[in-house]
Amino acid sequence: MADTNQEQTEGGDVEELKAANARELHRAVREEGQEELERPITSLFWSGLAGGLAINASLIAEAAIAAHTAPSPARPLLIAIGYPIGFLMVILGRMQLFAESTVTAMLPLVTEPSWAALGRTLRLWGVVLGGNLLGTALVAWAFATLELGDPAMRAAMLEVSMKITEHGALDTFINAVPAGFLIAIVAWTLPNAREQAFLVVFGIVYVVAIGGFSHSVVGSSETFLLLFSGKIGGGQALAFLVPAVLGNLFGGAGLFAVLAHAQVQEEGA
DSSP states (O other): OOHHHHHHHHHHHHHSOOOOHHHHHHEEEEHHHHHHSSSSSHHHHHHHHHHHHHHHHHHHHHHHHHHHOOOOOOHHHGGGGGGHHHHHHHTTOOOOOHHHHHHHHHHHHHHOHHHHHHHHHHHHHHHHHHHHHHHHHHHHHHHHSSOOOHHHHHHHHHHGGGGGGGSOHHHHHHHHHHHHHHHHHHHHGGGGGGGHHHHHHHHEEEOOOOOOOOHHHHHHHHHHHHTTSSSSSSSHHHHHHHHHHHHIIIIIIIIIHHHHTTTTTTTTT
């Protein structure tokens, strides 16, 4: 009897040590997405607004590093260290972020497709994206008109933001696809790595930064800052925002979510 109990205990320990497999991850992310789809619109909006306000920490952190870093070949890699800060605040704080919600909301739809499910998914994306963009716009307006922070950091914020003007609409869309894919991986990975969540988010988002990929929400804070500072016009702002949103959707909801579902579809996910 003692041997049997010992074997059961050891078996339980082994099970606890095992990482969740693809099917278990699919279920965890899908159930999380289903919970988000069932939340009231007002809850989604306020969470999306909070996420939009908090994500500006990425631009602020990048600018602070840029303002205190001398030109060198390694300077872009140093500045990029600030990029994950806003994502850490939003994701670990359980706020709504558009690019992350693309995969969590998509899995319930591809698992049980219906017009009603599509409507709920589009509703979630629309409300979250609207809240995110309003939050980034408010903070960008404050920095552009109220002179928040010191002059060196404000100048560095404009310097960091100007990189979005280097790409046309098509290039922005293409660069937004990997960003959507990588941020979707964050949502997929976290159930298996809760104790290492900080490192997971930081590492993956840092790759987005050093890769020069376009993220619609962080990029919107840069776009709105340039717009409210008179550096670009409304047409240029839309030429970034629309392709970035579509590219993130294609990379997260189109590529990653479909691939994540396909690998467990035959197993009865």
